[in-house]
Amino acid sequence: MVSQIIFIAITLAAVALFSYNLRKIIRNIRLGKAANRTDQPQKRIMTMVKVAFGQTKMFFRPIPAFLHLIVYAGFVIINLEVLEIMIDGAFGTHRVFGGLGSLYNALIGSFEILAFGVWLACAIFLIRRNVLKLKRFTGVEMTKWPKSDANYILITEILLMSAFLTMNAADAKLQLLGSGHYINAGAFPISQYLQNLLPDTEGSLVAIERGCWWFHIIGIFAFLNYLPYSKHFHIMFAFPNTYFSNLEPKGEFTNMKSVTNEVKAMLDPSFTPEEAEAGRFGAKDVNDLSWVNLMNAYTCTECGRCTSVCPANITGKLLSPRKIMMDTRDRLEEVGKNIDKTGNGFDDGKSLIDTYITREEIWACTSCNACTQACPINIDPLAIITDLRRYAVMEESQSPASISAMLGNIENNGAPWKYSPADRFNWAKES
Amino acid sequence: MNEQLNFEVPTMAELIAKGEEPEILFWVGCAGSYDERAQKTTRDICKILHHVGIKYAVLGTEESCTGDPAKRAGNEFLFQMQAMTNIEVLNAYNIKKIVTGCPHCFNTIKNEYPGLGGTYEVIHHTQLIQDLINDGKLKAEGGESFKGKKITYHDPCYLGRGNGIYEAPRKALEVLDAQLVEMKRCKSNGLCCGAGGAQMFKEPEKGNKDINIERIEEALETQPQIIAAGCPFCMTMLSDGIKLKDQNENVQVLDIAEITVRANGL
Numbered sequence: 001m002v003s004q005i006i007f008i009a010i011t012l013a014a015v016a017l018f019s020y021n022l023r024k025i026i027r028n029i030r031l032g033k034a035a036n037r038t039d040q041p042q043k044r045i046m047t048m049v050k051v052a053f054g055q056t057k058m059f060f061r062p063i064p065a066f067l068h069l070i071v072y073a074g075f076v077i078i079n080l081e082v083l084e085i086m087i088d089g090a091f092g093t094h095r096v097f098g099g100l101g102s103l104y105n106a107l108i109g110s111f112e113i114l115a116f117g118v119w120l121a122c123a124i125f126l127i128r129r130n131v132l133k134l135k136r137f138t139g140v141e142m143t144k145w146p147k148s149d150a151n152y153i154l155i156t157e158i159l160l161m162s163a164f165l166t167m168n169a170a171d172a173k174l175q176l177l178g179s180g181h182y183i184n185a186g187a188f189p190i191s192q193y194l195q196n197l198l199p200d201t202e203g204s205l206v207a208i209e210r211g212c213w214w215f216h217i218i219g220i221f222a223f224l225n226y227l228p229y230s231k232h233f234h235i236m237f238a239f240p241n242t243y244f245s246n247l248e249p250k251g252e253f254t255n256m257k258s259v260t261n262e263v264k265a266m267l268d269p270s271f272t273p274e275e276a277e278a279g280r281f282g283a284k285d286v287n288d289l290s291w292v293n294l295m296n297a298y299t300c301t302e303c304g305r306c307t308s309v310c311p312a313n314i315t316g317k318l319l320s321p322r323k324i325m326m327d328t329r330d331r332l333e334e335v336g337k338n339i340d341k342t343g344n345g346f347d348d349g350k351s352l353i354d355t356y357i358t359r360e361e362i363w364a365c366t367s368c369n370a371c372t373q374a375c376p377i378n379i380d381p382l383a384i385i386t387d388l389r390r391y392a393v394m395e396e397s398q399s400p401a402s403i404s405a406m407l408g409n410i411e412n413n414g415a416p417w418k419y420s421p422a423d424r425f426n427w428a429k430e431s
Numbered sequence: 432m433n434e435q436l437n438f439e440v441p442t443m444a445e446l447i448a449k450g451e452e453p454e455i456l457f458w459v460g461c462a463g464s465y466d467e468r469a470q471k472t473t474r475d476i477c478k479i480l481h482h483v484g485i486k487y488a489v490l491g492t493e494e495s496c497t498g499d500p501a502k503r504a505g506n507e508f509l510f511q512m513q514a515m516t517n518i519e520v521l522n523a524y525n526i527k528k529i530v531t532g533c534p535h536c537f538n539t540i541k542n543e544y545p546g547l548g549g550t551y552e553v554i555h556h557t558q559l560i561q562d563l564i565n566d567g568k569l570k571a572e573g574g575e576s577f578k579g580k581k582i583t584y585h586d587p588c589y590l591g592r593g594n595g596i597y598e599a600p601r602k603a604l605e606v607l608d609a610q611l612v613e614m615k616r617c618k619s620n621g622l623c624c625g626a627g628g629a630q631m632f633k634e635p636e637k638g639n640k641d642i643n644i645e646r647i648e649e650a651l652e653t654q655p656q657i658i659a660a661g662c663p664f665c666m667t668m669l670s671d672g673i674k675l676k677d678q679n680e681n682v683q684v685l686d687i688a689e690i691t692v693r694a695n696g697l
Binding site: 060248255256266267281282309312316317319367373405423424427 | 436439440442459461463464465470473474477489491492494495496498500501502503504505506507508509511512513515516538541542543546547588589592593594595616619620621622623625626627628629630631632633634635636637638639640641642644645646
């Protein structure tokens with residue numbers, strides 16, 4: 001009875017803390033400007049099913065895709081087991097689904113195989129990061145915290161899977177001993193090999209089984225509450241992120257409505273603009289970006305596929321699309337904390353541009369869309385870069401001298417070079 | 432080969448004066464109008480249009496920058512000013528269909544003009560060539576033979592990833608009976624030439640290599656005789672790269688329109 005109360009209390013606390021943090025993050029995302037991403041719901045659902053559930057974009061790199069698929073399947077399917085754990089914990093039952101007989105055995109058996117797969121995949125991921133030191137996991141933005149974050153996630157998953165398998169091994173041994181409520185249920189294709197490592201006395205086995213059971217479920221709750229601080233948030237946000245992803249051709253940049261109003265008024269003095277959202281042109285800080293950009297930032301898993309295909313980054317420039325996303329999230333978290341402390345409207349004198357992202361980075365982008373193509377969950381660093389450029393050019397009139405000259409040429413001659421419009425048709429006359 | 436056009440290129444103003452309408456407007460673009468290398472491609476596109484007898488026209492001096500480089504550089508004002516002025520001209524001429532010689536113009540007019548009041552059917556010249564081949568109006572005969580020649584095609588970002596057009600340019604090369612070889616990074620994984628996003632008009636940021644060198648090295652790995660391009664900016668970057676690698680005697684960088692013209696002896 002006591003353990004049931006403790007279990008329910010821990011569950012409620014974990015869920016409450018998580019929803020508290022999740023609400024804050026949603027509030028932060030809502031600091032962003034409006035963006036219309038609710039059209040074509042059918043196409044959006046299909047995109048989510050293909051890209052997030054089906055992980056189609058992952059398979060561009062087959063090895064990590066395969067390993068990731070095991071971890072993903074393990075996560076989703078082993079959650080069925082968590083359902084049993086929740087019921088057992090709340091009602092003081094043991095293996096409540098055990099009555100399902102051979103179906104239950106098949107389920108537990110497959111969970112074990114998956115758990116072992118997850119264990120192995122995470123171990124390989126750790127080796128890739130820490131021993132092989134793949135280039136994709138390095139870079140200026142991959143400082144101590146992002147590297148530790150990745151390792152914590154992998155180690156936690158290995159520990160959770162180890163606890164699950166050890167729990168089953170102890171349980172199976174107790175079943176053989178005919179101990180108390182340890183009914184004969186389950187198949188143990190993996191954990192059977194652990195049985196010999198465990199003690200033979202009933203008391204220690206019960207202690208191990210219970211210990212692992214509690215470790216497993218508390219571990220899951222702890223992991224849940226770690227998500228809001230971690231890159232691992234993608235396990236949730238990948239779904240809305242792909243649902244709300246850009247469905248237009250990648251080459252198309254948004255037309256800024258606020259600018260359309262001004263340009264129309266300039267060309268036609270009788271034009272009366274519709275209400276447009278006030279604010280600055282482009283983005284100086286995170287709240288000038290759209291909520292989609294901000295959600296993108298919380299979704300980013302820092303896998304670095306974007307950066308590894310970025311032509312600027314490949315050739316040694318400072319720009320890294322992954323850093324753009326990480327900076328956006330870090331700055332948004334900072335702005336969120338400012339709001340927590342002092343309410344809206346507090347100015348800490350910092351901004352996304354300059355404090356986090358330098359001018360050198362934004363001007364190195366070729367807008368080639370390699371990053372958006374490479375992202376397995378449709379994150380768009382290019383949209384943020386473009387909005388930062390818009391701020392620099394339209395609000396500050398600051399751009400590299402040659403860019404300013406190019407803009408001047410378009411304005412004066414209708415071409416980015418210094419040629420006379422009168423000569424535009426000369427190509428047909430000369431040889 | 433005589434590069435001089437032996438026919439007049441019709442302008443919209445002339446056609447309208449005669450009370451005629453073109454089937455398609457050829458949007459030349461700034462590079463196609465002013466850049467010496469791109470002008471050649473422009474004339475070749477005209478040769479193709481003239482050869483197959485499509486009724487076409489250009490805007491001539493009435494054309495102006497689409498605003499693409501301004502938009503990518505962040506100057507939305509200038510972009511929309513250019514766009515609305517161009518749309519006014521295009522709509523006044525009742526234009527329905529446009530072919531462009533540049534993926535940047537193509538992308539801008541096709542995707543960004545409709546929201547500002549300019550909706551047209553827009554195709555890139557490689558799509559036009561593909562259509563003409565499919566319709567049997569264009570073959571690869573009567574000119575230079577490309578049979579067995581090693582050709583690698585560089586995907587322009589704004590045609591490929593930007594708009595998902597990977598097959599049309601390749602179709603236009605397939606009729607040559609040449610040996611098409613793909614670079615390691617091609618199609619949706621293609622590497623930028625380094626000119627997009629207004630980079631064409633500025634020096635690159637500090638780094639350890641220029642992007643066009645990275646690309647040209649990859650292209651040279653396929654040991655091509657011809658590197659095929661479909662964009663005037665890519666053309667500049669790739670040609671510069673070939674020169675810097677001292678390979679301009681061995682490898683030619685040619686637009687698909689130029690290859691088509693040569694293959695047909697136009």
